[in-house]
Amino acid sequence: MKEPLYAESFKIRGGDFEHGGEVATRIKSICKELGIRPDLIRRLSIANFEAEMNVIMYADEADLCFQVSTEDVRVVVADRGQGISDIELAMTPGWSTATAEMRARGFGAGLGLPNIRNSVDEFRVDSRPGAGTTLTYVVRIA
Ligand SMILES: Nc1ncnc2c1ncn2[C@@H]1O[C@H](COP(=O)(O)OP(=O)(O)OP(=O)(O)O)[C@@H](O)[C@H]1O
Ligand SMILES: [Mg+2]
Numbered sequence: 001m002k003e004p005l006y007a008e009s010f011k012i013r014g015g016d017f018e019h020g021g022e023v024a025t026r027i028k029s030i031c032k033e034l035g036i037r038p039d040l041i042r043r044l045s046i047a048n049f050e051a052e053m054n055v056i057m058y059a060d061e062a063d064l065c066f067q068v069s070t071e072d073v074r075v076v077v078a079d080r081g082q083g084i085s086d087i088e089l090a091m092t093p094g095w096s097t098a099t100a101e102m103r104a105r106g107f108g109a110g111l112g113l114p115n116i117r118n119s120v121d122e123f124r125v126d127s128r129p130g131a132g133t134t135l136t137y138v139v140r141i142a
Contacts, residue, residue: 037141
């Protein structure tokens with residue numbers, strides 16, 4: 001039986017570049033306080049940052065639910081927005097629909113989703129085009 005040690009939800013707002021990355025930073029400091037190993041925090045933070053920026057760039061809003069047990073850190077990012085019609089294509093390194101404005105901000109390499117997949121131990125994407133996207137990922141800590 002997994003003991004829940006910590007759980008918190010965060011709102012992410014579409015278009016809010018000004019606060020981009022703040023949720024990932026907040027979770028990083030919680031993980032430090034919980035004594036999670038730095039290399040695991042680093043992997044989790046990459047995933048959180050990429051997921052957060054994708055909501056800001058491509059969705060209307062999202063709830064990011066962060067849950068820590070003795071065994072793992074689990075994150076569910078459920079957004080409302082346009083969704084992803086072809087998940088396999090979206091997962092292809094280098095594929096991006098980022099606008100010129102997003103690219104000018106340094107985004108749009110098409111590496112966010114592949115980076116999330118490579119940084120975590122479990123990863124899934126569920127999407128309903130026109131409704132939204134849910135990312136679920138897990139980093140094992142024990
Ligand atoms: N939450 C989302 N809602 C709708 N579409 C998304 C979402 N996340 C990703 N996508 C789509 O998948 C594509 C690939 O995403 P990915 O994060 O890999 O790259 P990127 O955001 O375009 O560039 P980078 O992450 O390297 O800055 C995006 O360009 C976008 O079309
Ligand atoms: Mg991205």
